[in-house]
Amino acid sequence: MGWLKIRDGSQSAALPVADPYGEVYLSRGQWWSLCDDKLINPIDANKQTVDQDWASYERIINKLVIPFHLGLAGKYHSNSYAFYGDDDAHKTWGEVVWERKIGTVLKWADAYAKVDDLTSGQVMRDTGTGDQDLLQRSGRDPLAAHYTLRPAAQSGDGTVPAVSGAAPRGKIKLCVGHKDVDHEGAYKKKPQMLFALWAVTRIVYRAKETKMAYVE
Numbered sequence: 638m639g640w641l642k643i644r645d646g647s648q649s650a651a652l653p654v655a656d657p658y659g660e661v662y663l664s665r666g667q668w669w670s671l672c673d674d675k676l677i678n679p680i681d682a683n684k685q686t687v688d689q690d691w692a693s694y695e696r697i698i699n700k701l702v703i704p705f706h707l708g709l710a711g712k713y714h715s716n717s718y719a720f721y722g723d724d725d726a727h728k729t730w731g732e733v734v735w736e737r738k739i740g741t742v743l744k745w746a747d748a749y750a751k752v753d754d755l756t757s758g759q760v761m762r763d764t765g766t767g768d769q770d771l772l773q774r775s776g777r778d779p780l781a782a783h784y785t786l787r788p789a790a791q792s793g794d795g796t797v798p799a800v801s802g803a804a805p806r807g808k809i810k811l812c813v814g815h816k817d818v819d820h821e822g823a824y825k826k827k828p829q830m831l832f833a834l835w836a837v838t839r840i841v842y843r844a845k846e847t848k849m850a851y852v853e
Contacts, residue, residue, distance in 0.1 A: 719837035721802025722794025723814030729793030796820035
C-alpha cells in the first residue's frame with residue numbers, strides 16, 4: 638500500500654490505501670493515473686472508441702488480472718530457491734513519487750500557496766516524460782502547479798526493487814539478494830550461474846524424499 642505518492646512541500650498523499658486495483662489501476666482521467674485511456678488503442682487514431690477501449694480494459698483487470706493475482710498470491714513450492722538483485726547501482730522504482738516543484742526561497746519560507754487536494758487537478762501540459770503542468774486550487778483560488786516524477790531511488794535490479802525480490806523470504810528454502818545483478822542479464826554472470834546450479838542440485842537431491850524418488 639501507499640507506493641504511489643504525491644508531494645507538495647510538507648504535504649503528501651499516498652495511494653493505494655486498501656485496493657490497488659480500484660484506487661490506482663482502474664482510476665480513469667486523473668492526472669496521476671497509471672493508464673491513459675487515450676493510449677489504450679493506438680489503432681483508433683481519431684479517438685472514437687475511447688469509452689469502449691476503457692470498458693475492455695476494465696473487464697481484463699476485473700475478470701482476468703485480479704483473479705489471477707489472488708490465486709497466485711503467497712503460493713510458493715516448498716522446495717524452491719531464489720535470488721534477486723539488491724544493488725544501489727541498479728536503481729529501481731519501489732515508490733512512484735510525483736513532486737511539486739517550487740522555488741527554493743518559497744520552500745524554505747513555507748510561504749507558497751498550498752494545494753487543497755493533491756490528487757485533483759486539470760492537466761494543462763504533459764510531456765509524457767515525467768513533467769506535468771496542472772491547474773489546481775488553493776482555497777478559492779486557481780493555482781498553477783508543476784510536478785515532476787522523481788527518479789528511481791530503491792535498490793534493486795533496474796526493474797524489480799529489492800523489497801519485492803525478497804518477498805519469498807521465509808516461505809521457500811532460500812531467498813538471497815545479490816549485488817551486481819541487472820534484470821535482463823541476471824544469469825549472465827558466474828555468481829548467479831553457480832547459485833542456479835547449486836539450487837538445481839539441491840532440488841534434485843530432495844526428489845528422493847518425494848513420490849518422484851527413483852527406485853532401482
